Amino acid sequence: MNTQHHPEHPLDSFLAVYSDSLKRLALNDSGFVFDPMSGQSFTVNPCGLELLKLMQKQADVTLIEQQILQEFAVSADVLERNFLEFSEQLRRYLK
Amino acid sequence: MKTNTKKIKQLTIAVTGMNARADNPGPGVAVARCLREVIGFTGKIIGLGYDVLDPGLFQTELTDAGYLLPYPSAGEDELLSRLDYIQQREKIDVLIPCLDAEILSLIHLQEQIAALGIKMLLPTETQLQCRNKDRLHQFANQIGIKTPEQTPITSSSFFYDCAKKGWTYPLVVKGQFYDAGIAHNPEQAVGLFHRIAAVWGMPILVQKLIEGDEVNLTGLGDGNGKLLGAVMMRKRAVTDKGKAWAGMTVHDAGLLNAAEKLVAGLTWSGPLEVEMMRDKHGDYYLIEINPRFPAWIYLAKASGNNLPWALLEILHQQPLSELTPPIAGTLFIRYAQETIVSLADFEAMMMNGERAVAV
Amino acid sequence: MTHTLKTWQKPSITPHQLGTLNKFGRPVGGDYVEKIDGVAVDDLLRDYGSPLFVLSEKRLRDNIRQLKRAFESRYQPVIHAWSYKTNYLNAVCATLHQEGSWAEVVSAFEYEKARALGVPASRILFNGPHKKRAILERCVKEGARIHIDNLDELYLLDAIARELDIFTSVTIRLNFETGYTEAWSRFGFNLESGAAFDAAIRIGNSSHLKLRGLHSHVGTFILDTRAYQVEVEKLCDFMELIEQQAHALIDSLDIGGGFASQNAVQGLYLPTEQVVPTMSQYADAICSTLITKTAQREAQGKPRLTLILESGRAVVDDAEVLISSVVGSKRLPDGRASYIMDAGVNLLFTAFWYNHKVKPTRSLQGIAEETVLYGPLCMNIDIVRQSISLPPLSVGDSLVISPVGAYNNTQWLQFIEYRPAIVMVHENGEVSVIRRAENLADINSFESLPDHLNGQFNFSE
Numbered sequence: 001m002n003t004q005h006h007p008e009h010p011l012d013s014f015l016a017v018y019s020d021s022l023k024r025l026a027l028n029d030s031g032f033v034f035d036p037m038s039g040q041s042f043t044v045n046p047c048g049l050e051l052l053k054l055m056q057k058q059a060d061v062t063l064i065e066q067q068i069l070q071e072f073a074v075s076a077d078v079l080e081r082n083f084l085e086f087s088e089q090l091r092r093y094l095k
Numbered sequence: 096m097k098t099n100t101k102k103i104k105q106l107t108i109a110v111t112g113m114n115a116r117a118d119n120p121g122p123g124v125a126v127a128r129c130l131r132e133v134i135g136f137t138g139k140i141i142g143l144g145y146d147v148l149d150p151g152l153f154q155t156e157l158t159d160a161g162y163l164l165p166y167p168s169a170g171e172d173e174l175l176s177r178l179d180y181i182q183q184r185e186k187i188d189v190l191i192p193c194l195d196a197e198i199l200s201l202i203h204l205q206e207q208i209a210a211l212g213i214k215m216l217l218p219t220e221t222q223l224q225c226r227n228k229d230r231l232h233q234f235a236n237q238i239g240i241k242t243p244e245q246t247p248i249t250s251s252s253f254f255y256d257c258a259k260k261g262w263t264y265p266l267v268v269k270g271q272f273y274d275a276g277i278a279h280n281p282e283q284a285v286g287l288f289h290r291i292a293a294v295w296g297m298p299i300l301v302q303k304l305i306e307g308d309e310v311n312l313t314g315l316g317d318g319n320g321k322l323l324g325a326v327m328m329r330k331r332a333v334t335d336k337g338k339a340w341a342g343m344t345v346h347d348a349g350l351l352n353a354a355e356k357l358v359a360g361l362t363w364s365g366p367l368e369v370e371m372m373r374d375k376h377g378d379y380y381l382i383e384i385n386p387r388f389p390a391w392i393y394l395a396k397a398s399g400n401n402l403p404w405a406l407l408e409i410l411h412q413q414p415l416s417e418l419t420p421p422i423a424g425t426l427f428i429r430y431a432q433e434t435i436v437s438l439a440d441f442e443a444m445m446m447n448g449e450r451a452v453a454v
Numbered sequence: 455m456t457h458t459l460k461t462w463q464k465p466s467i468t469p470h471q472l473g474t475l476n477k478f479g480r481p482v483g484g485d486y487v488e489k490i491d492g493v494a495v496d497d498l499l500r501d502y503g504s505p506l507f508v509l510s511e512k513r514l515r516d517n518i519r520q521l522k523r524a525f526e527s528r529y530q531p532v533i534h535a536w537s538y539k540t541n542y543l544n545a546v547c548a549t550l551h552q553e554g555s556w557a558e559v560v561s562a563f564e565y566e567k568a569r570a571l572g573v574p575a576s577r578i579l580f581n582g583p584h585k586k587r588a589i590l591e592r593c594v595k596e597g598a599r600i601h602i603d604n605l606d607e608l609y610l611l612d613a614i615a616r617e618l619d620i621f622t623s624v625t626i627r628l629n630f631e632t633g634y635t636e637a638w639s640r641f642g643f644n645l646e647s648g649a650a651f652d653a654a655i656r657i658g659n660s661s662h663l664k665l666r667g668l669h670s671h672v673g674t675f676i677l678d679t680r681a682y683q684v685e686v687e688k689l690c691d692f693m694e695l696i697e698q699q700a701h702a703l704i705d706s707l708d709i710g711g712g713f714a715s716q717n718a719v720q721g722l723y724l725p726t727e728q729v730v731p732t733m734s735q736y737a738d739a740i741c742s743t744l745i746t747k748t749a750q751r752e753a754q755g756k757p758r759l760t761l762i763l764e765s766g767r768a769v770v771d772d773a774e775v776l777i778s779s780v781v782g783s784k785r786l787p788d789g790r791a792s793y794i795m796d797a798g799v800n801l802l803f804t805a806f807w808y809n810h811k812v813k814p815t816r817s818l819q820g821i822a823e824e825t826v827l828y829g830p831l832c833m834n835i836d837i838v839r840q841s842i843s844l845p846p847l848s849v850g851d852s853l854v855i856s857p858v859g860a861y862n863n864t865q866w867l868q869f870i871e872y873r874p875a876i877v878m879v880h881e882n883g884e885v886s887v888i889r890r891a892e893n894l895a896d897i898n899s900f901e902s903l904p905d906h907l908n909g910q911f912n913f914s915e
Contacts (some may be wrong), residue, residue: 028442030442030446030447031446031821032442032445032446033467034438034442040469040470041441041442041445041469041470042467042468042469042470043445043446043467043468043470043821043823044465044466044467044468045463045464045465045466045467045820045821045846046463046820047462047463047464047465048465048466048467050465051465052467068462071459071460072459072460072461072462073459073460073461073462074462078462079462082464082465083465085464085783085785086464086465086466086467088785089466089467089785089789090467092787092789093467093469093789147470147472148472167725167728168725169725170725170726170727171725171727171728199728200725200728203727203728246633247633247634249631249633249634249635249636249637250636250637296677297634297635297636298633298634298635445470
């Protein structure tokens with residue numbers, strides 16, 4: 001395993017920083033998301049909800065992606081591209 | 096089929112205009128309150144709004160359920176399909192629209208809405224158009240009611256040489272649908288002209304400013320030319336936006352006489368609010384006719400005329416039980432309070448646009 | 455793996471903004487356009503590429519027939535003159551000429567186009583502020599009806615008619631206040647100032663020009679039919695005046711165009727079906743005023759006036775759509791979704807003032823969110839829709855943009871991109887290419903390279 005500062009996956013650093021913020025979110029199956037710290041609420045689509053739930057459970061990007069690839073009809077490339085964009089959104093909203 | 100009073104008290108009534116920003120409330124919450132307080136009323140009131148922050152959607156003391164509607168700009172098909180959805184859940188008997196922008200869509204959809212089993216008391220499209228800002232003066236002048244002199248303009252150059260044509264400042268500058276302002280000089284007028292034209296388009300209406308007291312009247316047109324249950328109010332204090340903060344019921348024969356002429360001339364059907372100015376010579380000028388109950392409608396109920404209830408009775412051919420000659424000197428003071436919304440209700444409104452009947 | 459995989463959608467999260475109105479409508483997904491006049495969008499894109507303009511011959515014919523019916527059932531005779539500038543594709547013009555429409559042109563180019571298509575000069579109305587001597591001479595010789603815009607044109611035309619010794623019937627264009635529209639005072643002769651009267655007198659004194667027609671155009675996208683009532687009243691009053699005082703005998707009133715289409719103008723608050731009058735409402739306002747104002751004239755035994763309409767937008771706008779495909783996506787810093795399309799304002803000039811309808815070509819899953827649609831140009835202004843509620847799109851998804859028939863195929867730009875093909879779906883369901891896609895040879899064919907600039911490029915190693 002690489003123990004240097006360079007993350008293996010562009011999302012490693014995101015999860016390292018935002019793991020706690022993600023855990024505090026209240027998620028509802030309707031897609032309603034509530035951040036009790038800021039009082040802000042959100043709508044998330046079903047696949048976004050799936051990612052949020054997985055990220056609340058663990059901080060290993062590779063495992064999260066494997067889980068999604070097993071359940072959904074999506075290529076690894078598209079998933080990574082989408083996941084990156086999703087993390088950009090979360091970075092903005094969970095500051 | 097004849098419905099008796101007891102049955103009216105069991106109806107499900109949908110009311111729009113559940114918005115109530117502290118400085119500019121919609122009439123819906125007040126209409127719901129008028130209905131809710133009728134002794135023996137056991138029916139349901141369904142609040143209809145356009146925004147998650149419309150408090151009437153959540154006030155269980157006023158409404159049994161709340162739903163969001165699509166904006167008028169989404170089109171009439173969208174509105175009908177949303178009403179159809181709500182109807183399947185709530186079995187609405189009567190719909191009382193309380194916002195100007197809804198009325199025309201509802202007139203167009205009247206047959207389809209009746210087919211859903213929902214009754215409404217609305218003016219006709221022609222009646223509605225006669226009171227459009229750019230036509231009102233024609234109609235009013237025909238039946239001998241004064242309006243502030245008005246002219247449509249399409250160029251802001253009017254404001255620099257209007258003195259030659261007898262137009263002196265201050266002037267009122269208005270959009271054809273909404274928005275208006277008072278200009279004290281050409282520069283202000285040009286500013287208003289461009290601001291309003293950018294949103295509401297041409298032409299812009301220029302109106303002479305009448306100085307005096309604003310007096311308002313609400314009532315119901317029976318569709319045969321008769322004005323029922325008139326209640327008059329004079330604003331006694333206004334907010335910095337010119338909205339009523341306090342108002343008092345009055346008996347103003349000039350206002351009543353003008354309103355009766357208007358309702359007879361239009362053979363108006365349904366609720367209305369007549370806004371007039373009485374100048375220092377005691378002359379009355381018609382400013383606006385609104386095709387709905389006003390936000391101060393609860394004052395009418397408190398002073399003896401429950402007009403929303405009378406509307407239900409008219410729709411069901413019942414004798415009008417809640418109309419008594421209103422007492423002058425009843426004061427209202429408008430105040431704000433906080434409506435509490437649970438996270439679950441907030442979520443339901445945000446995600447699905449509804450707060451269903453509590454189980 | 456034995457279990458079926460679930461459908462993937464691009465994950466997305468949207469914050470709730472309170473205090474601004476929150477849009478609420480039905481969840482989208484059901485509303486899409488799979489076919490155009492029975493032809494599958496996918497087939498069209500496969501055969502002709504993306505982006506692609508698609509015209510419906512049926513809709514075009516229905517529209518012009520409906521317009522003529524609305525007017526002719528109230529007044530006769532009526533002539534519709536097809537406004538070439540709105541869409542001068544030969545197939546569009548020819549369809550309308552088959553339906554009986556004349557040609558209304560505003561430049562030498564448009565005149566030549568109409569003549570080349572086979573329109574007789576006697577069925578052409580020549581409008582507009584720019585007419586040089588050569589084209590005026592041709593029009594006089596061929597007998598087209600010229601609509602005079604200004605005094606210089608009047609004197610030039612008078613000289614030409616005398617030189618050629620041809621008696622020439624003319625129309626003058628007028629402008630005036632209606633109270634409902636912005637006066638287009640740059641076109642034609644002003645009524646209030648007396649310039650129009652002076653022009654009529656001048657023509658009345660000419661040995662070779664005969665003033666036979668009056669024309670005005672009160673604006674574009676007119677939503678209040680009273681503007682047309684005032685227009686007809688003013689034209690009729692002016693006609694009375696000049697028939698008495700300027701030796702004129704008017705045979706036609708041309709009320710121009712300006713009827714609105716069901717396109718949503720940006721900033722318009724009410725739904726279009728509430729603000730855009732129906733063709734019957736336009737026809738009612740115009741014909742009833744015309745009948746009232748000309749009753750006395752007819753009683754005097756003067757010939758019945760021909761009513762000329764130059765409606766362009768209301769005839770062609772909704773007969774054409776633009777199909778465009780998603781080539782990329784980007785999440786904007788403010789959180790909105792955005793997509794890069796292969797068609798932008800280079801093809802869709804009207805995007806500057808309309809909020810066009812945009813519909814997917816398949817049922818899209820997912821929650822609609824506020825979305826910006828960008829065109830392909832490297833310019834900040836290239837925006838197809840500034841704000842539209844759409845579910846997440848993927849690269850390759852196509853969207854149908856409508857209505858686009860008015861002004862886009864005449865005002866489009868060949869800026870950094872080739873202009874795509876235009877096809878017409880015929881009433882029998884067959885599809886024809888009515889303008890093929892451009893290629894490099896087309897564009898280069900206008901240019902020539904001086905010999906000493908050919909080759910010998912000096913790039914460093």
